[in-house]
Amino acid sequence: MTAERKMRINDVQVKFEEGETVLACARRAGVRIPTLCHFDGLSDIGACRLCLVEVEGSAQLAASCVTRAEPGMVIRCHTTRLAEYRKVILELLLAERNHVCSVCVANGNCELQDLATEHQIDHVRFDYQFPALGVDLSHGQFGVDHNRCILCTRCVRVCDEIEGAHTWDVAGRGGTSRVITDLAQPWGESQTCTSCGKCVELCPTGALFPRGTSVGGLVRDRGRIELAMAHRRHESCHG
Numbered sequence: 001m002t003a004e005r006k007m008r009i010n011d012v013q014v015k016f017e018e019g020e021t022v023l024a025c026a027r028r029a030g031v032r033i034p035t036l037c038h039f040d041g042l043s044d045i046g047a048c049r050l051c052l053v054e055v056e057g058s059a060q061l062a063a064s065c066v067t068r069a070e071p072g073m074v075i076r077c078h079t080t081r082l083a084e085y086r087k088v089i090l091e092l093l094l095a096e097r098n099h100v101c102s103v104c105v106a107n108g109n110c111e112l113q114d115l116a117t118e119h120q121i122d123h124v125r126f127d128y129q130f131p132a133l134g135v136d137l138s139h140g141q142f143g144v145d146h147n148r149c150i151l152c153t154r155c156v157r158v159c160d161e162i163e164g165a166h167t168w169d170v171a172g173r174g175g176t177s178r179v180i181t182d183l184a185q186p187w188g189e190s191q192t193c194t195s196c197g198k199c200v201e202l203c204p205t206g207a208l209f210p211r212g213t214s215v216g217g218l219v220r221d222r223g224r225i226e227l228a229m230a231h232r233r234h235e236s237c238h239g
C-alpha cells in the first residue's frame with residue numbers, strides 16, 4: 001500500500017504529487033523560502049543554498065529545491081539557525097566579488113540586494129576579496145560584468161533549456177569560476193547567441209544588463225520569459 005502523499009511544512013499540512021520538490025510544495029502552501037538560483041520553469045541545481053530547510057530526524061540541512069517531498073516529512077523553513085545560515089551565505093556572496101550597489105545598474109532592482117535587506121545585513125563579517133574582474137561589452141545589445149556575478153547559472157540554464165542556444169557555460173573551479181560564452185570568446189563573437197535577451201532578464205543581479213543602462217536604471221520584464229517557458233512546456237506536452 002502506498003503511503004498518502006502528505007507532509008508538514010512549518011506546521012501546515014501539504015499534499016504533494018510524486019516527484020515534487022519541498023520548495024515547490026512550500027510555495028504552493030504559501031510558505032516563502034528565499035532562493036537566488038531557482039527560477040520556476042528551469043531545472044534546479046541547489047547552487048545558492050539559500051533554500052536550506054530543516055528536516056525532522058536528519059542532522060543535515062537540505063536544499064529544498066533539490067529535495068524530493070516524501071510522505072510524513074516534517075520540514076521547518078524559518079528557524080533561528082536557518083536565518084543565521086542564510087545571513088552567512090549572503091555575506092559570503094557580497095564579500096566574494098564587487099557588489100557596490102551605489103554604482104550598479106541593478107541598484108533597486110536586484111534580488112541579492114533585496115535578500116540582504118530582508119536579512120538585515122548592514123555589514124559583512126568576512127574579508128572582501130575585491131577581485132579584479134572584467135566587463136565584456138562586445139555584444140551589440142548586452143553586457144556582462146563579472147564583478148556582479150554570483151554564479152547562480154540561471155543564464156546558463158535559460159539559454160540552454162528555454163532558448164536552446166547553450167551559449168553560456170561555467171569555466172574554472174571554486175573562486176576562479178566564471179560564466180563564459182561559447183568557448184570563452186567575447187560575447188559579441190558568439191556563433192550561438194540569438195540575442196533573445198532571456199539570460200539578461202533572469203539574471204538576479206546587475207551582472208547581465210542591456211547596454212546603455214545607467215546606474216539604477218535596469219528594468220525587468222519577466223512576464224516575457226514566463227510566456228516563453230509556458231510555450232516550451234506546451235510544446236513538450238503536445239509533442
Ligand code: SF4
Nearest residue numbers: 159193194196197199
Ligand atoms: S541572449 Fe539569448 S541566446 Fe544569447 S546568451 Fe542570452 S539567452 Fe542565450
Ligand code: SF4
Nearest residue numbers: 149150152153155203
Ligand atoms: S551572469 Fe547573472 S544569471 Fe549568470 S550566473 Fe552570473 S549572476 Fe547568475
